[in-house]
Amino acid sequence: MFLEEASQQEKLAKAWYFKPCEIRELSNHEFFMPGLVDTHIHAPQYSFAGSNVDLPLLDWLTMYTFPTELKFQNIDFAEEVYTRVVRRTLKNGTTTACYFGTIHTDSSLLLAEITDKFGQRAFVGKVCMDMNTSVPEYKETTEESIKETERFVSRMLQKNYSRVKPIMTPRFSLSCSETLLGKLGNMAKTHNLHIQSHISENVNEVEAVKNLFPDYKNYTDVYDRNNLLTNKTVMAHGCYLSTEELQVFKERGAAISHCPNSNLSLSSGFLNVLEVLKHDVKIGLGTDVAGGYSASMLDAIRRAVMVSNILLINKINEKSLTLKEVFRLATLGGSQALGLDKEIGNFEVGKEFDALLINPKASDSPIDLFSGDLVGDTSEAVIQKFLYLGRWIYVSVLNKIFPCLLLGYGSLYVWPHRLNSMCDHFI
Ligand code: GUN
Numbered sequence: 001m002f003l004e005e006a007s008q009q010e011k012l013a014k015a016w017y018f019k020p021c022e023i024r025e026l027s028n029h030e031f032f033m034p035g036l037v038d039t040h041i042h043a044p045q046y047s048f049a050g051s052n053v054d055l056p057l058l059d060w061l062t063m064y065t066f067p068t069e070l071k072f073q074n075i076d077f078a079e080e081v082y083t084r085v086v087r088r089t090l091k092n093g094t095t096t097a098c099y100f101g102t103i104h105t106d107s108s109l110l111l112a113e114i115t116d117k118f119g120q121r122a123f124v125g126k127v128c129m130d131m132n133t134s135v136p137e138y139k140e141t142t143e144e145s146i147k148e149t150e151r152f153v154s155r156m157l158q159k160n161y162s163r164v165k166p167i168m169t170p171r172f173s174l175s176c177s178e179t180l181l182g183k184l185g186n187m188a189k190t191h192n193l194h195i196q197s198h199i200s201e202n203v204n205e206v207e208a209v210k211n212l213f214p215d216y217k218n219y220t221d222v223y224d225r226n227n228l229l230t231n232k233t234v235m236a237h238g239c240y241l242s243t244e245e246l247q248v249f250k251e252r253g254a255a256i257s258h259c260p261n262s263n264l265s266l267s268s269g270f271l272n273v274l275e276v277l278k279h280d281v282k283i284g285l286g287t288d289v290a291g292g293y294s295a296s297m298l299d300a301i302r303r304a305v306m307v308s309n310i311l312l313i314n315k316i317n318e319k320s321l322t323l324k325e326v327f328r329l330a331t332l333g334g335s336q337a338l339g340l341d342k343e344i345g346n347f348e349v350g351k352e353f354d355a356l357l358i359n360p361k362a363s364d365s366p367i368d369l370f371s372g373d374l375v376g377d378t379s380e381a382v383i384q385k386f387l388y389l390g391r392w393i394y395v396s397v398l399n400k401i402f403p404c405l406l407l408g409y410g411s412l413y414v415w416p417h418r419l420n421s422m423c424d425h426f427i
Pocket residue numbers: 042057061065171172198201262288291
């Protein structure tokens with residue numbers, strides 16, 4: 001994106017081949033904000049999002065999650081759920097998502113295709129797991145997992161989608177043998193791939209990892225010594241990481257995805273975000289559907305503020321995160337966690353224009369604005385009201401598909417006609 005003077009409209013129209021009728025002026029209650037970045041979401045689990053969050057993590061995986069993910073061997077079911085999760089997240093303002101698929105390569109490739117078709121920026125991972133699934137049919141052998149991951153990555157690289165990339169996805173240490181972890185780490189290194197997994201989400205999980213990997217210093221060390229903790233890694237949760245482990249995250253440049261809805265719904269724990277920031281570790285927000293029951297990043301923002309307030313009430317911290325800081329986590333923080341901060345995350349000139357156009361006065365809006373909210377430019381109160389009360393995003397604008405100009409400072413912009421049909425597509 002770039003910024004130009006509104007007074008130069010005629011000259012710009014000639015240079016960029018747009019017509020005056022394509023220019024639209026924002027009202028003073030409307031504003032653009034950077035697209036939301038969901039750094040951790042399980043696309044297949046969207047099929048039961050909003051239900052079944054009544055068990056702790058390991059029982060929840062056995063009772064609900066693995067049996068559901070098994071169904072994604074059926075490509076028609078996968079198509080239905082994946083179409084819906086991409087549409088739903090876009091509608092909620094997620095312009096970039098980091099998806100877990102299932103162990104099924106073809107369904108995971110379909111997820112990537114659907115994501116590309118709808119114009120969402122994404123990482124897509126075929127899940128790897130060769131042990132401890134507790135649902136015998138939902139497991140791969142180590143060899144299958146490696147072979148299928150190679151097939152997944154090579155097909156993704158062949159497709160060469162402009163905004164959708166593959167990501168290495170060992171489910172978590174409890175469902176991967178040391179051999180599998182090592183081989184995936186090597187493959188990630190060879191192809192310079194992004195990596196995602198889970199870490200230190202729940203007390204019983206941390207204990208089980210300790211017992212299963214007695215030769216490692218701690219949970220972080222299991223990933224680190226298998227080449228899975230790099231500056232392209234994003235690990236979900238991290239509620240129970242020690243200071244020493246956070247230091248290793250910092251040294252490696254690895255990131256954490258904070259998933260407060262999931263941590264509360266499955267009674268997993270509280271992540272101390274201020275402590276993570278103090279260690280200068282990259283951090284973004286995630287919905288973790290369906291451990292988190294909401295696919296909305298606005299929900300993740302609200303829960304993150306509340307969790308931080310709880311840590312303050314309990315005197316674990318001396319202050320809480322501000323709404324502004326949490327908004328940063330949902331946008332720029334997420335882009336840093338996914339290594340995309342040169343392309344997205346805010347409206348720096350030269351970045352892509354992944355933007356949301358917010359209209360707090362849209363029909364049926366859940367937000368009431370009063371005279372004090374609307375003096376001059378969009379006030380911070382309007383933005384705060386949107387973050388706390390907003391429901392869905394009025395219009396999502398994804399760029400790169402279309403050149404977009406901001407003329408002046410956000411008061412005028414070019415509205416390419418083809419964009420309307422794209423919006424109709426998912427709104
Ligand atoms: N740990 C391993 N798999 C999962 C999963 O699907 N969801 C969550 N929240 N944690 C996990």
